[in-house]
Amino acid sequence: MTDGKPLALGCVADDYTGASDLANTLTKAGLRTVQTIGIPASDLALPETDAVVVALKSRSIPAPEAVARSREAEAWLRQRGAAHVMFKVCSTFDSTDAGNIGPVADALREDAGEAIALVTPAFPETGRSVYQGNLFVGALPLNESPLKDHPLNPMRDANLVRVLERQSRHGVGLIDMATVAKGPEAVAARLEALAAEGKGAAIADAIFDDDLETLGRAIVGRRFSVGASGLGLGLARALAADGRGTRDAAGAAVGEPVGGHAACLAGSCSQATLGQIAAAGAVMPVLRLDAGRIVADRESVVAEALAFARERIAAGPVLIASSADPAAVRALQSQHGSEAAGHAVEAALSAIAEGLVAQGVRRLVIAGGETSGAAVDRLGLRAFLVGPEIAAGVPVLRTAGRAEPMLLALKSGNFGGPDFFARALDMMR
Numbered sequence: 199m200t201d202g203k204p205l206a207l208g209c210v211a212d213d214y215t216g217a218s219d220l221a222n223t224l225t226k227a228g229l230r231t232v233q234t235i236g237i238p239a240s241d242l243a244l245p246e247t248d249a250v251v252v253a254l255k256s257r258s259i260p261a262p263e264a265v266a267r268s269r270e271a272e273a274w275l276r277q278r279g280a281a282h283v284m285f286k287v288c289s290t291f292d293s294t295d296a297g298n299i300g301p302v303a304d305a306l307r308e309d310a311g312e313a314i315a316l317v318t319p320a321f322p323e324t325g326r327s328v329y330q331g332n333l334f335v336g337a338l339p340l341n342e343s344p345l346k347d348h349p350l351n352p353m354r355d356a357n358l359v360r361v362l363e364r365q366s367r368h369g370v371g372l373i374d375m376a377t378v379a380k381g382p383e384a385v386a387a388r389l390e391a392l393a394a395e396g397k398g399a400a401i402a403d404a405i406f407d408d409d410l411e412t413l414g415r416a417i418v419g420r421r422f423s424v425g426a427s428g429l430g431l432g433l434a435r436a437l438a439a440d441g442r443g444t445r446d447a448a449g450a451a452v453g454e455p456v457g458g459h460a461a462c463l464a465g466s467c468s469q470a471t472l473g474q475i476a477a478a479g480a481v482m483p484v485l486r487l488d489a490g491r492i493v494a495d496r497e498s499v500v501a502e503a504l505a506f507a508r509e510r511i512a513a514g515p516v517l518i519a520s521s522a523d524p525a526a527v528r529a530l531q532s533q534h535g536s537e538a539a540g541h542a543v544e545a546a547l548s549a550i551a552e553g554l555v556a557q558g559v560r561r562l563v564i565a566g567g568e569t570s571g572a573a574v575d576r577l578g579l580r581a582f583l584v585g586p587e588i589a590a591g592v593p594v595l596r597t598a599g600r601a602e603p604m605l606l607a608l609k610s611g612n613f614g615g616p617d618f619f620a621r622a623l624d625m626m627r
């Protein structure tokens with residue numbers, strides 16, 4: 199695949215929705231981008247592209263496994279000529295003290311032969327900003343935002359220097375806003391100074407896209423960085439300014455309508471998704487799954503959900519959701535443990551995704567990062583071309599390498615406005 203010119207940028211993403219968010223940003227900034235699911239097999243034919251985002255499902259797996267998979271992906275990207283590899287993490291820095299951002303960043307930085315990596319999850323378009331190393335979600339510090347109640351990685355500390363230091367083998371420094379405001383040379387000098395102090399990573403402040411452009415220019419000549427879509431924007435703009443982009447990068451994924459039935463699945467329990475499910479009730483039939491029953495008797499719940507869809511899908515889209523509010527999630531987790539509960543629900547939703555495709559669904563919207571990962575794996579999808587943007591961080595994806603093409607939207611739990619599901623389906627024909 200993509201045997202043509204060397205990649206302008208290679209990215210390793212720690213989940214599938216995050217990968218499509220980044221692929222969307224890179225495409226909008228002028229890099230033709232393909233999202234692959236894991237390292238692509240050699241028989242997968244893909245168009246020529248400026249950037250590849252290798253999507254892994256490595257955010258919530260044991261750190262040694264996350265490190266091994268990420269290193270393989272990075273090696274593959276380097277073989278395709280990527281001089282710079284960015285490790286895409288969540289804009290809310292989703293991780294636990296046991297991993298995985300620190301261990302993966304340490305390993306990829308060492309493989310790249312760099313002493314220090316610039317790290318920033320800032321993504322101003324979705325309200326994520328970093329000031330004095332503290333991550334804000336809109337007006338709230340991370341630890342006061344809805345992320346404090348995430349089912350898998352509750353975020354209880356907004357200070358990313360501290361958060362990353364707890365996960366890393368090396369010290370973590372800060373590139374503060376006063377330095378960023380001075381421009382790319384000042385940022386590069388501060389990185390070198392922190393490396394000389396023995397730091398392995400530096401959290402960079404960024405509030406506006408301009409700050410990310412400064413950071414992109416400062417590091418585009420280095421080999422490795424860690425960030426969310428905002429840093430992708432900075433890097434892509436620096437590369438495009440250097441003539442490495444393509445005019446009309448977004449045109450690549452425009453294709454014939456795929457037709458077929460349409461459906462939505464939600465496993466995200468984020469506040470944004472809960473609101474979107476409530477709003478979808480006005481425009482499509484919604485089935486709410488009982489997560490307790492999923493843990494006890496998954497097969498029956500899956501069969502009932504597919505029967506619900508079978509009766510309605512010819513008339514229009516349906517939404518099937520396991521999502522619940524924080525109190526209900528906590529109650530289930532205290533009974534079964536958070537991993538077991540999460541995995542049981544992911545297994546049920548991915549079995550439902552498979553059943554829906556067997557019923558003729560060719561347009562599928564999925565809310566939730568882990569949920570999307572489980573469903574895409576179960577469906578055996580291998581790569582996506584990036585189409586138009588539905589909401590900040592969420593593009594329409596068109597499958598590549600599948601005999602009968604499908605359109606998907608993989609929505610990070612926190613993204614999108616209240617009418618997201620209807621809006622997505624409107625754009626997926």
Ligand SMILES: Nc1ncnc2c1ncn2[C@@H]1O[C@H](COP(=O)(O)OP(=O)(O)O)[C@@H](O)[C@H]1O
Nearest residue numbers: 349466489520522540543544566567568569611
């Ligand atoms: N009702 C529920 N109770 C407990 N866990 C749930 C429930 N519904 C979904 N989950 C789990 O919560 C997690 C949500 O994570 P994810 O899909 O990544 O969403 P987000 O994008 O909001 O982070 C998944 O592991 C999912 O299986």
Ligand SMILES: O=C(O)[C@@H](O)C(=O)COP(=O)(O)O
Nearest residue numbers: 215216219288289567610611
């Ligand atoms: O950077 C982001 O916020 C997203 O791209 C992302 O990774 C969100 O994670 P999920 O909510 O688990 O999809």
